[in-house]
Amino acid sequence: MREAVIVEALRTPIGKGKPGGALSGWHPADLLGQVLSGLIDKTGIDPAIVDDVITGCVSQAGQQAFNVGRHGVLAAGFPESVPATSVDRQCGSSQQALHFAAQGIVAGAYEVAIAAGVEVMSRVPMFSSTMGQDAAGPRVTERYRERGGLLSQGISAELIAAKWGLSRADLDWFSAESHRRAAAATDEGRFAREILPIPVDRGEGETGEIMTTDEGIRPDSSPETLGALKPAFYSDELAAAHPEIQWMVTAGGSSQISDGAAAVLLMERAKAESLGLMPRAVVREFAVVGDDPIFMLTGVIPATEKVLRRAGLSVVDIDAFEVNEAFAPVVLSWQRETGADLRKVNVHGGAIANGHPLGASGAKLTATLLNVLEQTGGRYGLQTICEGGGMANATIIERLG
Numbered sequence: 481m482r483e484a485v486i487v488e489a490l491r492t493p494i495g496k497g498k499p500g501g502a503l504s505g506w507h508p509a510d511l512l513g514q515v516l517s518g519l520i521d522k523t524g525i526d527p528a529i530v531d532d533v534i535t536g537c538v539s540q541a542g543q544q545a546f547n548v549g550r551h552g553v554l555a556a557g558f559p560e561s562v563p564a565t566s567v568d569r570q571c572g573s574s575q576q577a578l579h580f581a582a583q584g585i586v587a588g589a590y591e592v593a594i595a596a597g598v599e600v601m602s603r604v605p606m607f608s609s610t611m612g613q614d615a616a617g618p619r620v621t622e623r624y625r626e627r628g629g630l631l632s633q634g635i636s637a638e639l640i641a642a643k644w645g646l647s648r649a650d651l652d653w654f655s656a657e658s659h660r661r662a663a664a665a666t667d668e669g670r671f672a673r674e675i676l677p678i679p680v681d682r683g684e685g686e687t688g689e690i691m692t693t694d695e696g697i698r699p700d701s702s703p704e705t706l707g708a709l710k711p712a713f714y715s716d717e718l719a720a721a722h723p724e725i726q727w728m729v730t731a732g733g734s735s736q737i738s739d740g741a742a743a744v745l746l747m748e749r750a751k752a753e754s755l756g757l758m759p760r761a762v763v764r765e766f767a768v769v770g771d772d773p774i775f776m777l778t779g780v781i782p783a784t785e786k787v788l789r790r791a792g793l794s795v796v797d798i799d800a801f802e803v804n805e806a807f808a809p810v811v812l813s814w815q816r817e818t819g820a821d822l823r824k825v826n827v828h829g830g831a832i833a834n835g836h837p838l839g840a841s842g843a844k845l846t847a848t849l850l851n852v853l854e855q856t857g858g859r860y861g862l863q864t865i866c867e868g869g870g871m872a873n874a875t876i877i878e879r880l881g
Contacts (some may be wrong), residue, residue, distance in 0.1 A: 481586075481800050482585065482586050482587075482588060482748055482749075482761050483585075483586070483671075483747075483749040483761070483763075483856065484581070484582035484585040484745055484746050484747075484748065484749075484762065484763045484859035485585075485746065485747055485748055485749045485752055485759035485760075485761065485762045485764070485880070486744055486760050486761045486846070486850060487744070487745045487746065487752055487758075487759055487760065487793050487796070488519055488523050488674075488744070488745045488747070488760070488875065489521060489663075489674060489743070489744040489745070489760075489843070489846050489847035489848045489850050490515050490518050490519055490522065490674060490676045490743055490847060491515065491601055491674055491675060491676065491740065491741065491742035491743075491840070491843065491844045491848075492511060492514065492515055492676055492678050492691075492740045492741050492742070492840075493675050493678060493692060493693055493694050493695065493740070494664070494676070494694045494695065494696065494736075494738045494740040494835035494844070495602075495690045495691070495695045495738065495739040495740065495835075495836070496523060496602075496695045496696055496736070496738065496739070496823075496835070496838060497599075497602045497736070497737035497837070498602050498737065498738070498846070499683060499694065499736045500682050500683065501601060501602050501739055502680045502681075502682060502691050502739075502779065503600065503602075503678065503680075503681065503691070503695075503739040503740065504602035504603065504681070504682055504739060505544055505648050505681030505682055505683040505684065505685065505686075506603075506681050506684050506739070506824050507549055507600075507603070508537075508543050508544045508552075508598050508599070508600040508603065508604065508678075508713065508741075509543070509548055509551035509552045509555045509598075509759045510552075510554065510555050510556030510600060511600060511678070512535065512548065512549070512551075512556075512596060512598040512741045512742075512743075513551075513554075513556035513557075513706060514552075514556075514676065514678060514741065514792075515596065515676055515741045515742060515743045516552055516553065516555075516556035516558070516594065516596060517556040517557060518537070518676040518743075518750065518809055519594065519743050519745045519853070520558075522554070522691070523745060523757060523803025525609075525745075525757075527556070527557075527558040527559060527562060527757065527869070528558075528559045528562065528595055529591070530562050530592050530593065531559065531563075531584075531589075531590040531591060531592050532551065532562075532565070532581070532584065532590060533549055533552070533553050533558075533562060533563070533564035533592055533593070533594045533832075534561055534564070534567060534568070534577040534580050534581050534593065534594070534595050534596070534633060535548060535549030535551070535552060535565070535577060535596045535597060535783070535839075536566070536568070536569070536572075536573025536575070536576060536577045536595075536597035536598075536600065536840065536842055536843070537566050537568065537573060537597065537599060537606070537838075537839035538568055538569055538570055538571065538606075538609075538637055538839045539599065539601075539604045539606060539607070539608040539839075540568060540607045540609050540772075540839040541585040541602055541605055541608040541609040542597070542603070542604045542608055543600070544599070544600070544604045544608075544687045544839075545609075545728060547564065547565065547566050547600060548564075548566050548601055549566040550563070550564040550592065551564075551687075552564065552598065552741075554754065557784050558662035558808065567580065567632075568618075568839075569768075569803065569867055569871065569873065570835070570838075570867035570869060571693055571745055571806065571838055571841055571865055571866065571867050571868065571869045572589065572645045572768075572842050572865040572866075572871065572872065572873040573597055573838070573839040574595060574596060574597025574742060574839055574840055574841065574842035574843035574844075575595060575597060575750065575841075575842025575843070575845070575846070575863065575865055575873040575875060576768070576769075576842065577595040577811065577842065577875055578595040578744055578746070578763070578766075578843065578846060579768070579873065579875065581593035581594065581595040581597075581722060581744075581746045581765045581849065582633060582746060582763040582766065583744060585747070585748050585822075586797055590748075591748050591751045591789055591864045592638030592745075592746070592747050594744065594745055594746070594829050595743070595744045595746060595843055595846075596717060596741070596743035596744070596840075596843055597741065597742050597743075597837075597839040597840035597842060597843045597844070598628065598740075598741040598742075598810075598837070598839055598840050599738070599739070599740065599741075599837040599839040599841075600739045600837075601735075601737050601738060601739055601773075601837065601838065601839050602603050602659065602739050603739075605775070607716055608840065610751040615823070616630055617866055623647055624773070626773060626787070627774055628721055628722070628763065628774075629776060630773060630774065631776070631814040632713065632735070633776060633777060633806065633807070633868065634656075634712060634713035634729060634807070635713055635718060635722070635725075635778040635811045635865075636727050636774065636775055636814075637713075637729045637734070637777060637806070637807035637808075637810065638713060638722070638725045638726075638728070638776050638809075638811065638851060639722070639724075639725065639774070639775055640766050640775060640777060640778060640809040640813050641725075641726065641728055641729065641795070641809040641813075642724045642725050642726060643775070643813070644809070644812070644813040645814055646728070646808075646809055646812055646813070647728070647865070648707065648726075648728040648823075649703065649707075650808075650812055651729065651733045651782065651808040651809065651812070652703040652707045652732070653703050654700050654808045654811065655701070655706050655732050655733045655808050655832050656701045656703045656705075656706055656857065657829075658805060658829045658830050658831075658832040658833040659697055659698050659699060659701035659829060659832070659833040660701070660798050660825065660830055661826065661829035662694065662812075662828060662829025662833035663698075663699035663833075663881055665828035665829060666693050666694065666697060667829075668825070668854060670816050670828055670851065671693070671694070671828065671848075671851070672692075672847060673851055674850070675692060675693070676845040677691065677692045678690070678691050679691070680765060687759055688752075689741060690791075691740030694819065694833075694834035694835060695835075695848070696736045696738065696833065696834055696835045697801040697829070697833050697834055697853065698833070701732070701833075703709070704707055704710050704853065706730065706732040706733070706734075706862045708792070709730035709731060710730065711728060711732050712729060712734065713727075713728060713732055714727045714750035717743050720855075729784065729807055729808070731830065732793070732832075733807060733808040734806075734808075734832065735804070735805055735806050735807065735830075735831035735833070735836035736833075736834075736835040736836060737830065737835075737836075738835030738836055738837040738838075738865075739833075739837055740835065740837035740840045740844065741840050742840045742841075742842075742843035742844040742847055743843055744843050744846050744847070747762070747798065749762070751818040752835045758793065758881065759878050759880050759881075760851055760854070760879070760880060760881070761853070761861075761877040761878060762877065762878050763876075763881055764791055764877060764878045765787050765790045765791035765876045766785065766787065766873070766874070766875045766876070766878045767783055767786040767787035767790055767873070767874045768871065768872070768873045768874075769782045769783045769786055769871065769872055769874075770870060770871050771870045771871065771872065772781040773869050773870035775870070776866070776868065776869070776870045777806055777807065777809075777810045777866040778813065778814075778866070778868050778870075779812075779813045779866055779870060779871050779872030780786070780803060780864040780865070780872045780874070781808065781813070781817045781818065782872050783871070783872035783873060783874035784814065784818055784862065785818075785866050786837050786874065787862065787864075787875065787876055788862075788876075790877050791839060793860065793876065795819055795820050797817050797860055798820070798822065798824070798860050798861065798862045798876075799838060799853060799856065799858025799859055799860055799861065800824055800826045800827060800849060800852045800853055800858050800860075800861045800862075801803060801820055801824055801826070801861070801863070801864075802825075802826060802830070802845040802846075802848060802849045802852075802861070802862075802864075803825055803826060803830070803860050803863070803864055803865075804829035804830065804836065804841055804845060804863075804866060805826065805830065805832045805833075805836070806829055806836065806865075808832065810866055811826070811830070814864075815877075817878040826854050828848055828851075828858070829844050841865065842865055842873065845863045845865065846863060846875070846877070849861040849863050849877065850877065850879070852878060853877075853879040857862045857880055858876060858879060859875070860876060860877070860879075861876070861877050861878075861879070862874065862875070862876050862879055863875050863877075864866060
């Protein structure tokens with residue numbers, strides 16, 4: 481049986497997605513090109529053997545329009561013969577890219593493929609691709625009218641907190657713990673293998689500095705400091721429409737708007753071995769689900785159940801989890817439903833601390849999960865990510881070596 485193995489995984493440091501952020505001066509295609517060329521430099525392969533580059537990107541507008549994946553390939557200096565495509569599965573876009581690449585390898589369509597992702601939110605703001613448009617359409621709007629209509633993700637996070645009986649103290653503790661873990665991992669050099677150093681450009685050209693760590697981590701965060709923040713999504717109108725909501729989700733319990741890129745090099749196992757490369761992990765199973773678009777962010781629960789079932793594994797078999805921290809209630813509700821040990825979840829912190837560059841986050845999580853397994857000696861890792869519109873991807877990898 482053909483196997484899709486991960487040979488290497490890299491990501492940029494994650495910059496704050498606002499003017500003046502450390503990566504805000506980078507064009508998205510060029511930033512993607514940096515991480516793609518970094519994969520080649522690190523593995524020493526001839527880029528001409530890459531059969532396809534599949535790139536996740538959510539806001540495919542402005543500088544991220546017109547197939548940013550192809551422009552990233554050209555910016556990386558790859559031969560013109562290397563094709564690329566860009567995919568949008570919302571926040572799970574580059575995790576979906578990983579699935580497509582692995583599926584292509586298993587099916588025999590590819591021998592070598594790269595799954596990548598990019599989002600420079602300081603230059604292409606969230607919702608740029610839908611601004612001024614009725615993206616859902618009248619039939620979808622009508623379908624959910626009796627339930628109050630489609631909501632923003634922040635309100636969905638509030639609904640999740642209410643449904644699962646989460647307290648403000650729960651959310652503030654989890655958010656502070658994300659920063660604590662990310663800061664400790666940074667101080668201990670645990671991100672070093674996955675991070676590709678990038679020249680700092682805050683919008684006026686390279687400064688001469690080299691960025692090697694994530695910009696958004698706040699080591700001084702505590703439940704007490706986060707507890708002083710006001711709810712981020714409250715309005716009188718929404719409060720009247722949703723009396724069940726307790727209004728607990730703050731900016732401190734939400735993923736950070738970010739700039740970044742990530743890429744994963746996959747090969748058929750025999751191909752990697754023929755090139756003298758040591759595979760780091762094998763992609764064992766993958767799943768994608770649709771879920772309630774009102775709650776929107778709960779798809780990680782059935783996605784986890786589905787991928788475990790397909791792999792013939794249980795939660796206790798998994799040594800490390802990466803559950804994207806879109807909002808604190810997402811991970812905590814997932815934990816309550818799955819029973820996963822929180823000590824194994826987001827061991828190095830997550831998007832609340834080090835950012836969520838939308839289309840890049842899936843590949844970013846893979847790079848982190850791979851390193852956590854290697855550093856802890858774990859065998860199986862599971863990553864899952866909630867997605868706009870009520871979807872989620874889940875992936876299980878097995879460490880090799």
